[in-house]
Amino acid sequence: MTPKKEKAPKKATKVSKKVIDDDLIDESNDEIEDLESIKKKLFLKAKQNGNEIEQEEIFDSIQHLDLSDKDVSDLIEYFKEKGINVISEKDGEGIENIEFSENDDSDDNLLDDDDLVDMEDDVPTDQELNDLSKLVSGDVKVNDSVKIYLKEIGKVPLLKPEQEPELAKRIAEGDEEAKQQLINSNLRLVISIAKRYAGRGMPFLDLIQEGNMGLIKAVEKFDYTKGFKFSTYATWWIRQAITRAIADQARTIRIPVHMVETINKITRAQRSLVQELGRDPTAEEISERLNGLITPDKIREIQRINQEPVSLETPIGEEDDSRLA
Numbered sequence: 001m002t003p004k005k006e007k008a009p010k011k012a013t014k015v016s017k018k019v020i021d022d023d024l025i026d027e028s029n030d031e032i033e034d035l036e037s038i039k040k041k042l043f044l045k046a047k048q049n050g051n052e053i054e055q056e057e058i059f060d061s062i063q064h065l066d067l068s069d070k071d072v073s074d075l076i077e078y079f080k081e082k083g084i085n086v087i088s089e090k091d092g093e094g095i096e097n098i099e100f101s102e103n104d105d106s107d108d109n110l111l112d113d114d115d116l117v118d119m120e121d122d123v124p125t126d127q128e129l130n131d132l133s134k135l136v137s138g139d140v141k142v143n144d145s146v147k148i149y150l151k152e153i154g155k156v157p158l159l160k161p162e163q164e165p166e167l168a169k170r171i172a173e174g175d176e177e178a179k180q181q182l183i184n185s186n187l188r189l190v191i192s193i194a195k196r197y198a199g200r201g202m203p204f205l206d207l208i209q210e211g212n213m214g215l216i217k218a219v220e221k222f223d224y225t226k227g228f229k230f231s232t233y234a235t236w237w238i239r240q241a242i243t244r245a246i247a248d249q250a251r252t253i254r255i256p257v258h259m260v261e262t263i264n265k266i267t268r269a270q271r272s273l274v275q276e277l278g279r280d281p282t283a284e285e286i287s288e289r290l291n292g293l294i295t296p297d298k299i300r301e302i303q304r305i306n307q308e309p310v311s312l313e314t315p316i317g318e319e320d321d322s323r324l325a
Contacts, residue, residue, distance in 0.1 A: 214241025
């Protein structure tokens with residue numbers, strides 16, 4: 001028998017996106033707390049505060065650690081399992097307060113009935129969804145593809161409240177036609193939510209596509225016995241899908257979700273100071289506004305890595321007839 005030839009090692013696949021490691025912006029002279037120490041410290045603090053802790057405080061404590069999205073989600077879940085109420089700011093527009101898990105299927109663990117009660121005011125009314133002319137407006141650029149899509153989904157009537165439970169029952173029994181009907185009748189809801197995220201680095205049609213994926217997930221997981229309208233439940237899943245996509249795809253160089261929170265804090269402080277001072281603030285002034293939570297050197301490094309890449313094909317000049325290279 002001839003000996004078997006050893007297989008050549010597989011070539012490493014090319015990674016399409018780089019991840020910015022928090023080690024780039026840590027001060028090497030500082031003593032770094034590990035995750036277990038942080039968990040114990042925050043747990044004791046929450047106990048002294050009536051079993052409550054702010055989600056933002058958790059993020060502040062772990063921002064120097066290179067944690068995955070799943071690690072951050074597991075940390076939030078750890079406190080909830082210990083009976084600690086994790087309080088998050090109500091922000092329906094931003095991605096900084098959205099909790100993520102690495103596995104899409106475990107996202108429903110992040111949603112509870114209280115979230116749905118709080119979200120009911122954010123859901124557009126049937127009257128708003130029926131008016132296609134106002135469904136996409138403002139700063140959203142509407143091209144021919146969007147117009148055609150709007151025309152098509154406008155042909156599908158909205159469901160009456162009593163129809164939702166009936167469809168949900170049929171879906172639970174495996175009725176694919178009922179599933180498709182519930183999806184199609186809520187496509188306008190996706191557009192209404194997607195337009196809030198326009199101008200954040202993703203084309204509008206891509207936002208709609210990601211929102212539709214969230215809508216499908218909502219249809220699969222909807223429990224009509226809890227008494228909530230489907231649109232309220234679907235809104236959470238649609239927003240979750242869109243904000244996840246923005247965090248993962250909007251930048252050429254991906255930034256971890258927990259690092260996005262730090263960048264957003266700096267951006268908010270910077271905008272506030274620009275209005276007060278009438279000029280761009282220094283890193284020292286931003287650090288002071290943040291009560292010294294982030295050092296000036298760290299702020300400068302974050303601002304540097306947060307710059308958007310510029311294409312060498314970018315037109316320049318008064319008539320856009322030149323290129324950078």
